[in-house]
Amino acid sequence: MAWNEPGNNGNKDPWGHRKNEQGPPDLDEILKKIQDKLNSLFGGGSGGSGMGNMGDMGKGLSWSLLAMIAVGLLFLWSMFGWYVVQPAEQGVETRFGRYINTTTQGLNWHFPYPIESVQKVNVEQVRAITHRALMLTQDENIVDIELVVQYRVANARDYLFNVNDPDGTLQQATESSLREVVGTSEMEKVLTSERDKVTLKTKDLIQVIIDRYKTGLVVISVNMQNAQPPTAVQAAFADVIKAREDEERDKNRAQAYANGVLQRATGQSELLRQEAQAYKAVVIARAEGQTQRFLSILTEYEKAPEITRKRLYIETIESVLSNSTKVMVDVKGGNNVMLLPLDKLFAGRTVTTVPTDTTQPAVPSATALPPFTVFPQSSTLQPIERPSRDDNRTTTRGNP
Structure with a gap:
């Protein structure tokens, strides 16, 4: 039975729905309800005349409502354009995929999607890659090297747009640089003395x-974690390193011994030099003193020759007898020689030495000569037989 045939009662539409069934809301009905609410707000009635008068006004209000809705949606859409860049980040803004600006930390705004977009890149984070491989050295040896490269992003724009895979590019650059540096070095130096030199050259070449390629990356450091020969020759290479260390230790010991000998020789030579200088000064001072003494004696001799001559004789005898404990005295008119035992005569006595004034001449004038001491004969004098004239023994006479 068709929907418009008699007996259908008009309860069904051409699509088989009943009028009293719940269906999707009608747009006309929604607009009508909105119009009724606006009429009630503006004080309009519900009569027929009122609805007639509000016909044209409804159209104006509907456009105003749509404009308000559009403005609200536009405002809501613009709120999605705010974003915050952290202190360690840089924001890269693109408009329809093309770079337009780089922003720094703080609150920033851009046209929301789909017009503009922003990518945040951490430029303070230290990243690291590890590379390990077998390298061929200049002397045609193979060395196993493990290298760690630390880097960070220096330019966010170059990092995002210039190279498809900046980190992969850095990995390949590390391998290429390391092979070039190791290939121009000897194995022994790479493993021992020139490890730091190899890492510095590799770092510069990677940069x-x-x-x-303008990757926007900067290398912070390059560290050689491990460097050793292949497993098959590690024992022999360890022996070579041990021999080299023994050689270096022996060199250090020899150098230390040489330094000690040199320092002792330098000290002894300096000591001899100082002793020679002191001896020189003493000899010069003694010569000058003797010269001055001679000149003083000469002056006194010119004044009183006989007294000065006698004084010199007495001083000479005094200096000779001061070192002798026995004196033999020749007695005139006899064949006996008197023996003076000076050691016994001066036993128990205290000899007083009168200090000499250095400001005065070494030999005083004839008028200032001290009195002579005369020893009287006593029982202590022992006569001895005069020796023969042909005897070779030396006698000291009392008179000149």
Whole structure:
């Protein structure tokens, strides 16, 4: 039975729905309800005349409502354009995929999607890659090297747009640089003395390569974690290193011994030099003193020759007898020689030495000569037989 045939009662539409069934809301009905609410707000009635008068006004209000809705949606859409860049980050803004600006930390705004977009890049984070491989050295040896490269992003724009895979590019640049540096070095130096030199050269070469590709990366440090010969020759190489260390230790010991000998020789030579200088000064001072003494004696001799001559004789005898404990005295008119035992005569006595004034001449004038001491004969004098004239023994006479 068709929907418009008699007996259908008009309860069904051409799509088989009943009028009293719940269906999707009608747009006309929604607009009508909105219009009724607006009429009630503006004080309009519900009569027929009122609805007639509000016909044209409804159209104006509907456009105003749509404009308000559009403005609200636009405002809501613009709120999605605010974003915050952290202190360690840089924000890269693109408009329809094309770079337009780089923003720093703080609150920033851009046109929301799909017009503009922003990518945040951490430029303070230190990243690291590890590379390990077998390298061929200049002397045609193989060395196993493990290298760690630390880097960070220096330019966010170059990092995002210039190279498809900046980190992979850095990995390849590290391998290429390391092979070039190791290939121009000897195995022994790479493993021992020139490890730091190899890492510095590798770091500089990596930076040159990644700057050439404008990856926006900067290398912070390059560390050689491990460097050793292949497993098959490690024992022999360890012996070589031990022998080299023994050689270096022996060299250090020899150098220390040489330094000690040199320092002792230097000290002894300095001591001899100082002693020679002291001896020189003493000899010069003694010569000058003797010269001055001679000149003083000469002056006194010119004044009183006989007294000065006698004084010199007495001083000479005094200096000779001061070192002798026995004196033999020749007695005139006899064949006996008197023996003076000076050691017994002066036993128990205290000899007083009168200090000499250095400001005065070494030999005083004839008028200032001290009195002579005369020893009287006593029982202590022992006569002895005069020796023969042909005897070779030396006698000391009392008179000149």
